[in-house]
Amino acid sequence: MKVLQHALSQLLGDARLVVTPLPGTDLSLWLIDEQNMDRAFSPEETRRILEQPPYWGFCWASGLALARFVAEQPHWVAGKRVLDFGSGSGVAAIAAAKAGALEVVACDLDPLALHACRANAALNGVKLSYSTDFFAEADRFDLILVADVLYDRANLPLLDHFLSRGHQALVADSRVRDFQHRSYQRLASLQALTLPDLAEPHEFRHVSLYHASRSEHTAFSNAL
Structure with a gap:
């Protein structure tokens, strides 16, 4: 926690990470205190946030929605090997572990995100494994979880790669809600909000959940 709190203090001065219960779940995460977000940021703080956004200090709407989905329908993960891509705070990974996954790997390029995943896993009493490189992982996963990754359309090509490491993929997103991919x-339309609340447009509380299966993808490719 010291590493995370120091990194946050470098960005937002007196901001603190506090244990925050997640609505509609039995989970809690270390998140940026809501009071600190309810103020005007100085130009220097704004610059630092834009350059080094502390994604790991938020529970984004799509991550929360995916965590709830997994908790309510544990058959997606129970007894399976799961990788959470772009794990951030680790909320989806932790939900999968709580729902009975055999193994859960939290994967994120940002070392601070993996620090957050470790802290949040400990807070919720679950064990995760960790990875910084999705493409270095073997093709051994039953399910790839993905939440809040498509906010940047440059990430859309990643959709072609998730099934290279897992037999199935669940992708939750509120930014590009109706993307078209063969x-x-x-699969579902879910409701959630980002914590702490960033007063985002209401449309970002509508989360679309997509499913892909390697067997269906292979059958489609063979038919072409």
């Missing part, structure tokens, strides 16, 4: 079918 391998992915819209």
Whole structure:
């Protein structure tokens, strides 16, 4: 926690990480205190946040929605090997572990995100494994979880790669809610909000959940 709190203090001065219960779940995360977000940021703070955004200090709406989905439908992960891509705070990974996954790997490029995943896993009493490189992982996972990754359209090509490491993928997103991809079918429409609340447009509380299966992808490719 000291590493995370120091990194946050470098960005936002007196901001603190506090244990925050997540609505609609039995989970809690170390998140940026809501009071600190309810103020005007100085130009220097704004610059630092834009250059080094502390994604790991928030529970983004799509991550919360995916965590709830996994908790309510544990058959997606129970007894399976799961990788959470772009894990951030680790909320989806932790939900999968709590729902009975055999193994859960939290994968994120940002070392601070993996620090957050460790702290949050300990807070919730679960064990995770960790990775900084999705493409260095073997093709051994039953399910790839993905939340809040498509906010940057430059990440859309990643959709072609998730099934290279897992037999199935669940992708939750509120930014590009109706993307078209031959391998992915819209599975559900979910509701959630980001914590602490960033007063985002209401549309970002509507989360679309997509599913892809390697077997269906292979059958489609062979039919072409």
